[in-house]
Amino acid sequence: MITSIDDVKCTGCGICVERCPLDTLRLDVFVKEIPPCQGACPANVNIRGYIYLLKQGELGKAIELIRQSLPFPAITGRVCFHPCELRCARKEVDESVNIHSLERFVADYWLHEKARPWPRLHTSRIAIVGSGAAGLAAAYFLTRMGYWVTVFESGQEMGGMLRTSIPEKQLPRDILDAQINYIKEMGVEFEIDTTIGSELTLNELRDRGYKAIFIAIGAQSNDLSLLRKGMPMAEESPFKVDSVTLQMDIPDVFAGGSLVMGRSPLVKVIASAKRAAISIDQYLKNEDLKPGRGKQLRRVKKLPKEGIERQIREEVKTGCSEETAMNEARRCMTCGSKATIAYPDDCMTCFECEVECPSGAIDVHPFKEQLPPTIKYAEGAK
Numbered sequence: 001m002i003t004s005i006d007d008v009k010c011t012g013c014g015i016c017v018e019r020c021p022l023d024t025l026r027l028d029v030f031v032k033e034i035p036p037c038q039g040a041c042p043a044n045v046n047i048r049g050y051i052y053l054l055k056q057g058e059l060g061k062a063i064e065l066i067r068q069s070l071p072f073p074a075i076t077g078r079v080c081f082h083p084c085e086l087r088c089a090r091k092e093v094d095e096s097v098n099i100h101s102l103e104r105f106v107a108d109y110w111l112h113e114k115a116r117p118w119p120r121l122h123t124s125r126i127a128i129v130g131s132g133a134a135g136l137a138a139a140y141f142l143t144r145m146g147y148w149v150t151v152f153e154s155g156q157e158m159g160g161m162l163r164t165s166i167p168e169k170q171l172p173r174d175i176l177d178a179q180i181n182y183i184k185e186m187g188v189e190f191e192i193d194t195t196i197g198s199e200l201t202l203n204e205l206r207d208r209g210y211k212a213i214f215i216a217i218g219a220q221s222n223d224l225s226l227l228r229k230g231m232p233m234a235e236e237s238p239f240k241v242d243s244v245t246l247q248m249d250i251p252d253v254f255a256g257g258s259l260v261m262g263r264s265p266l267v268k269v270i271a272s273a274k275r276a277a278i279s280i281d282q283y284l285k286n287e288d289l290k291p292g293r294g295k296q297l298r299r300v301k302k303l304p305k306e307g308i309e310r311q312i313r314e315e316v317k318t319g320c321s322e323e324t325a326m327n328e329a330r331r332c333m334t335c336g337s338k339a340t341i342a343y344p345d346d347c348m349t350c351f352e353c354e355v356e357c358p359s360g361a362i363d364v365h366p367f368k369e370q371l372p373p374t375i376k377y378a379e380g381a382k
Contacts, residue, residue, distance in 0.1 A: 001347040002354075002364050005339050009361035012337030016353035016362060025353060026342040027052065027334060035335035037099060040087035042271040043076075045069040047084055047099055051332045054106060054325065063110045066103065070270065071140035072179035074111050075162065077104025078171055080267050089335045097332050105325040111178050115185035121146025124284045127210040128152065129196045132160020133266055134216035134257030136180065137273035138280075139188045145281050149188050150210070154195040154217075161218065161258075162266075202253070212280045215248075216257040216273070245289040246276040254280055 002024065017025045029052040037047045046065055053062040066073045080100055088096035126142055128135045131153040139149045157163060158180050162171065184190060194200055196217075205213055240249045241260050248255055256276045257269055264272075282289050320328070339361070347364075354364040 001349055002341055002344060002362065004363045005341060006361040006363075007338055009359045010338050011359050011361075012334050012339065013358060014334055014337070014339070015356050015358065016339050019352045019356045021350065021352065022343075022346045022348055024341065024343050024346045026340050027337050028340050029334050029337045031336055031338055033336040036087040036089050037084040037097075037335070040083045042083070042265075042268045043069045043274070044271070045084075045103075048332070048334050048337065050106065051097070051099070051102060051329050052334055052337075054102060054329045055332070059106060059109055062106050063113075066106060069274075070103075071137045071183065073103055073107035074175050075171060075179055076267055076270070077101070077107050078175070079166060081265050083267075090331060090333055093333075098328050101320055102325055102329055105320055105322075111175070113182070115182045117185070117187045118143045119146060120148060120187075122148075122284065124148070124211040125150065125209050126212045126214065126280060127205045128214045128216065130160060130216040130218065130257065131158035131180075131190065131192075132216060132218060132257060133162055133269045134273045134276075135160065135214070136162075136183055137270045138214050138216065138256060138277050140183050140186070141274050141277035142280065143183075143186050143188050145277065147281075147284075151188060151190050152194045152196055152200070153190065153192045156192055158190060158192065206252070211252065211284055213253045214276060214280065215253065215255045215259060218258045242289075244275075245279040246272065247279055247283070247289060252283070254283075 012027060012029075014027050017027050029049045030046075035048045038044060041047065046069065050062040050065045053059075053065060063073070070076055077100055080103075082100040084099050085096040088099065090097050122145075125148040128139050128142075128149060128151045131151050135151055136158075139151050142149050151158070159176055162176055163173070196202070196205070202213060241247070241255045246254050246256055246260060254276045256273050258264065261269065261272055279289050349364060349366065351364050354362045
């Protein structure tokens with residue numbers, strides 16, 4: 001029976017898992033080491049994990065894993081500049097995995113799924129000014145943390161620059177609306193046609209019971225000058241925002257989006273909004289906002305080419321089919337994963353895994369049961 005897998009030698013190629021006739025082995029993709037693709041992603045999406053779940057046909061688990069890092073994957077799957085593909089270790093073999101198309105496939109599969117209302121874990125209410133990418137992302141993450149969140153939008157429609165700056169051909173408006181509706185169904189409240197600063201000041205928001213305010217109206221917004229009415233600063237004074245915590249010089253006010261970052265890629269805006277959501281959570285819990293922040297992700301080394309079957313990449317077009325998506329997902333080398341023995345008693349001692357393992361990490365004992373006493377004594381066992 002199979003006795004051990006050497007973690008040092010194992011490259012996580014998955015060949016043993018595929019070759020095992022009794023499904024005894026598993027591939028652990030949720031290890032601590034960060035693969036190159038995830039290390040390159042500003043939003044820290046567990047790409048290795050959701051692609052592995054996709055290969056297993058677990059689309060429900062795949063979308064839930066994506067949603068831990070991305071509030072609107074059907075949008076990022078269309079407009080993200082996918083830096084993950086530039087760092088994909090598969091490039092050392094043939095071509096990088098078409099990661100952004102796989103993200104879009106999984107997101108589109110669940111596009112019209114109804115969100116369940118998220119449980120409230122805190123009594124604190126949070127106001128978000130602006131319903132663009134940063135505001136929506138912050139609302140999403142704070143709701144998942146268990147807060148009551150209200151988004152204030154000065155216009156008639158939600159979406160900000162996602163609606164006004166991205167061409168319809170690249171981001172269909174029904175896709176945008178579906179992703180916003182999902183966030184709304186989680187329990188986020190929206191108030192449109194409400195301009196913060198003129199119709200409703202920051203002090204009035206506080207009077208209404210909001211314990212923290214997140215400003216995401218954009219650096220070029222017409223509402224920027226109006227906001228100053230609720231802040232103790234001169235008309236010409238710049239907004240001061242901490243680069244790590246995104247807290248302004250007013251303790252209960254945080255800022256994000258282009259107001260802080262300028263014009264930036266969507267995935268970086270999402271990462272910034274999540275950082276602000278974490279800071280707001282710490283602020284409301286009276287925790288220090290700085291310790292442990294800004295640490296760099298660890299990356300695993302790229303896998304060796306030996307033992308990895310070379311495959312020619314199938315062109316994945318926009319809106320790929322399930323078959324095409326599965327074929328592309330199988331090209332992922334699950335960098336940094338380790339093979340594990342899930343059901344040792346089911347091993348039939350066929351030696352298939354040991355023979356096929358390219359790194360010699362697997363040891364299979366020729367006897368399925370424990371050694372007979374006579375053999376133990378012959379070997380000098382006690």
